[in-house]
Amino acid sequence: MAVTDHFDALETRSADERAAAQAASLAEQLRHARARAPHYANLPEGPLASLPVTRKAELLAQQSVSPPFGGLVATPFTQLARVFASPGPIYEPEAAVPDYWRYARALHATGLRAGELLHNCFAYHFTPAGSMLEGGARALGCPVFPAGTGNTEAQAQAAAQLRPRCYSGTPDFLKTILEKGDALGLDLSSITLGHVTGGAYLPSLRGWYAERGLTVLQSYGTADLGLIAYESPAREGLILDEGIILEIVRPGTGDVLPDGEVGEILVTTLNPHYPLIRFATGDLSAILPGTSPCGRTNRRIRGWLGRADQAAKVRGMFVRPEQVAATLRAVPGVAKARLVIALDGERDTMLLRAEAPPEAAEALAAALQAATKLRGQVECVPSGSLPNDGKVIDDTRPVPG
Secondary structure: OOOHHOOHHHHHOOOOHHHHHHHHHHHHHHHHHHHHHHHHHOOOOOHHHHHHHHOHHHHHHHHHOOOOOOOOOEEEEEEHHEEEOOOOEEEEEEEEEEEEEEEOOHHHHOOOOOOOOEEEOOOOOOOOOHHHHHHHHHHOOOEEOOOOOOHHHHHHHHHHHOOOOEEEOOHHHHHHHHHHHHHHHOOOOOOOOOOOOOOOOHHHHHHHHOOOOOOEEEEHHHHHHOEEEOOOOOOEEEEEEEEEEEEEEEOOOOOOOOOOEEEEEEEOOOOOOOOOOEEEEEEEEEEHHHHHOOOOOOOOOOOOOOOOOOOOEEEEEEEHHHHHHHHHHOOOOOOOOOOEEEEEEEEEOOOOOEEHHHHHHHHHHHHHHHHHHOOOOOEEEEEOOOOOOOOEEEOOOOOOO
């Protein structure tokens, strides 16, 4: 792949260059957050991995106490371009800067180029998804048709007349539009690219698009952070955006896991307007080894592998990954554990399967009861026995009908 196929020189930096630049940017971002975002005024000094995790529930709590942004935004309200609301509600700022959400990089990797029309099927009201993709397209010099969601027949008719090159929206809605176009006898052959996010991009759907000759790639982002990672034509994992620092941690903790281990995604954004520090997305993934064949040198993740917030109600009380983590911290020498919740007749049971020596079982049982206020059994298993899937709480009880 030629250098001209890359968005900028940042994508092909050496690992050492990127690490040095990110270390300098992170130090400035932490200083800026302490000075300009009241919530982070007392953020302790120390390496990133030692800093506290910011969770979505904390955003909601802080915003209710100190509306609208809970003291986490570093830019005056009067200098913002838009304010969005996600379910909760949680309010997100958009500063008046080009490509605030950094989606130009992802759209460029998909193949969108200056002057080509983007048919944008993300919502433009309340949530920021529509603005995210529009901002990226405009930064590339592309006009945008703000199609929004729903109204499939009108979407197909507009695409037939406007002849867009690229679709953006949820993975399955493009298929719905194309099938409607087929049913109406419309020519939608101008659409050769798609950039999808916000839902599961299943292999069967990938195959359907490939059979029609479309290049449809995905990205991963959130309303709080903007772009986190994106797919390139190599289709080997999702490449991290250059504007964030990502860690994979054991769910319920801030403890960084080795590359390859499945855990929760934490993101520290280098966005000076909304300097989220170690923000827990609640999503599971893992770092892939090596770099992408497309020539982009940043680290890659495997994509979305499930949810990290695995809370379950046992005998009327919630049990959370944080409590399992507290159990492990209380007993030295425990590498990993999984709390299996099952049903014995009509009674909830808990079994903590821990990669620990057998003599640790009694201490683990006591620590589990102290953390959860519930009794559970402990099974000590050999190191490496538990699956590498990021699951800390495995609720095996049947779903009520």
